[in-house]
Amino acid sequence: MPIIQLVKKAQNGDHKAYIELFQTYEPEIYRMAYLYVKNKNDALDVVQEVAYRSYKNLGTLENPQYFKTWLIKITITSALNVLKQKKRMIPMKPEYEPFIGSQEDINIPLSLSLQQLLDALNEEEKSVILLKFYYDYTFNEIAKVLQIPLGTAKSVLYRALQKLRKQTKEAGDL
Numbered sequence: 001m002p003i004i005q006l007v008k009k010a011q012n013g014d015h016k017a018y019i020e021l022f023q024t025y026e027p028e029i030y031r032m033a034y035l036y037v038k039n040k041n042d043a044l045d046v047v048q049e050v051a052y053r054s055y056k057n058l059g060t061l062e063n064p065q066y067f068k069t070w071l072i073k074i075t076i077t078s079a080l081n082v083l084k085q086k087k088r089m090i091p092m093k094p095e096y097e098p099f100i101g102s103q104e105d106i107n108i109p110l111s112l113s114l115q116q117l118l119d120a121l122n123e124e125e126k127s128v129i130l131l132k133f134y135y136d137y138t139f140n141e142i143a144k145v146l147q148i149p150l151g152t153a154k155s156v157l158y159r160a161l162q163k164l165r166k167q168t169k170e171a172g173d174l
Contacts, residue, residue: 003024003067003068004064006021007021007061007064007067008064010058011061011064018055022051022054025068025071026047028072028135029046029050029071029072029075030047031134032072032075032076032130032134033046033047033078035126035134036079036080036082036126037083037086042082042086045082046075046078046079046082049081050071050078053074053078054070069137069141069144072131072135072145073145073146076127076145076146080123117164117167117168118130120163120164121163121164124146124156125156125157125159125163126160127145128142128146128156128157128160129160129161129164131146132157139153139154139157
């Protein structure tokens, strides 16, 4: 069944349609969340939050064809909220780590280097880069998701790319 019809059915109270819709995009939501929060548990929390928020606010979605864009926007907002919340937390003492366990590590060196590159960007730049190159969004779609003017989306992308080029050039000089 086409996505637009599923969205309309879900908006009319069809719970099975909503579940089918959400499950269609759940892997993408998880990947986007993981790129922001950088660990499995927090990413799963973000996915759960997105499921709750999207279900609760499905009636506010005016254009069913933008369902995926709407979900991604909720995902970014939820992930940024988790990051803000974590900044307020007091870090655990290293000597307690053997008893509790450490955060999961990604064992792929390339992923770590890409993650380090993304970490050098501010949140707006990171969002634009991910939406443009990871999700293949157009500048218009990026502007809508992030609620910024089209020109700002373009300038943020070019500024972020310039930072990434500079950072990779510096890394190559080492």
